[in-house]
Amino acid sequence: MxxxxxxxxxxxxxxxxxxxxxxxxxxxxxxxxxxxxxxxxxxxxxxxxxxxxxxxxxxxxxxxxxxxxxxxxxxxYGACTAPAEATTQNMTVVLVDGVERQYRLTVPAADAGVALPIIIAFHGGGGAEEDFPQQNEFDALAQEERFIMAYAIAEDDRTAAEGEWFLNTAATSREDNNFAEAIVDALDEQYCIDDTRLYAIGYSLGSMFTYEVACQLNHRFAAVASFAGTMPVAPETCDLVGNMAVMHVHGKLDMIIDYDDDWDWKDGEHEGVGTMSNIPGMIDAWSVRAACTDDAGESTLTLEHIIHHGCEADVRIEHYGIEFQGHGWPDQVNGTETYRLMWNFLSEFAHVG
Structure with a gap:
């Protein structure tokens, strides 16, 4: 009870x-x-x-x-005994490792006792002061489906070599991971939260950071969905303590984050990120991590859809490769609006263990 x-x-x-x-x-x-x-x-x-x-x-x-x-x-008088009041794009501050970090918060109206999932969105490079792709649509869907949207904002004083989101991080540079957890903890104190349904989405560099969440915060987060990112071939750490479902959407004509080939990135002054994976290889690597036993999918002139299922904890690793798409966020994928496609996927999964 x-x-x-x-x-x-x-x-x-x-x-x-x-x-x-x-x-x-x-x-x-x-x-x-x-x-x-x-x-x-x-x-x-x-x-x-x-x-x-x-x-x-x-x-x-x-x-x-x-x-x-x-x-x-x-x-x-705990958080779950009070109704949640609707708010949209409210700038919010949380203290992380002694530093004030900001995020924009959208919360649906909900009755007392209704536990709300959380989606944390990570913007692309240079996107701290811009709207997240399909932001209005995500906010409207949050009100409709009753989940919280938290749009994380990167620190503005990092070097180009460091990047706005720390990737492939060693234990000495986990500030952004701590930021993600601090958002969850702060919301958990104020709202009635479903702690088994924590999710992350991202675009471009933010997509890359969702794989930091997937690798290092899978003891809390249940699933990630993103567009136009990748992750290192040999990440610093990527041990699955909990279950992690993954959806990745990528344009096959992306000239910034290559679809078919590995590439080296940032032998930087903070910590080198290393060799980044091609997209099919990254999807295969996640299917191995999740111990998936079955494959399905289809290919058309415009889309390649791959599904790895039969995985541990009933997760799924799913990929949409869009044939004539570049780096720009697509309005829809295979006839479904991208924001809704991601929510439909994420909402299937809850953290186990």
């Missing part, structure tokens, strides 16, 4: 116990008391019973419940 429901149950049960014993106390005295003394006797009974309450076991617990009436009050 969840904390706030247990608190309500405990408080209700305690009230019933007091009422029964007050009635019993009064019943035993009722024949002897004049009506003018009945009220006084009721007060005395209530006081005596409340003094006995800690010994009654009514608020006792085997370790998983509420320990005191004070705790019960605190639990009742």
């Amino acid at each position: 969840s904390g706030w429901k247990w608190a309500w149950f405990t408080s209700t049960r305690t009230g019933d116990w007091v009422q029964r014993n007050v009635d019993s106390c009064l019943f035993s005295s009722n024949d002897m008391l004049h009506r003018s003394r009945l009220h006084t006797m009721r007060v005395v009974c209530v006081v005596l019973l409340m003094l006995m309450l800690p010994l009654s076991g009514c608020l006792g617990s085997d370790g998983g419940g509420v320990q005191s009436s004070g705790d019960a009050v605190e639990e009742v």
Whole structure:
């Protein structure tokens, strides 16, 4: 039983116990008391019973419940007991490793007790002050489907060699990973969050960062979906502690993030990212990580669709290769709007373990 429901149950049960014993106390005295003394006797009974309450076991617990009436009050007023008020593109600040980081927040209206999934969106290079692709559509869908959109904003004082999002990071440069977790933790304190349904999306450089999330934060996040990125052939760390579903969409005519060939990038002054994977190779690598046993898909003149399924924890690794598409975000993929395609995929998965 969840904390706030247990608190309500405990408080209700305690009230019933007091009422029964007050009635019993009064019943035993009722024949002897004049009506003018009945009220006084009721007060005395209530006081005596409340003094006995800690010994009654009514608020006792085997370790998983509420320990005191004070705790019960605190639990009742948790985030899941209040409705969520709708907000759109609200600039929000969170403290990460002593540094103020910003993100734009869209929250749907929701009744008390409705647990909301979270999608964190990571923009492309130079996109900190720009709208995320199909941002208005994502926001409208968030209101419709009841999930939270958090648009992460990269720090503006990093060098070109570092990049706006830290990629292929060693343990000494995980600020952006910490940023993603700090967003979740902050929202978890303020809203009723479904902690099993945490997702990330990204475009271009932001797509690359979703693979940092997939590799290093899979103990919390359940799935990622992105367009026009890739990841290192040999990442610093990419151990699956939890399950991770992956959707990747990419234009086969992309002249910035090559579709068919590996390429070297940023032998930089912070930490070199290394050799970046071609897209089919990256998809195959994820199918191996997820221990997928079956393949499906189709190819047409305009689209290659690959699905790896039969994977551990029932995840799926899915890829859309668009034949005549470059680096620009597509409005739709195979007849479905891109924002909705991504949500449809993400919403299938919840974190296990």
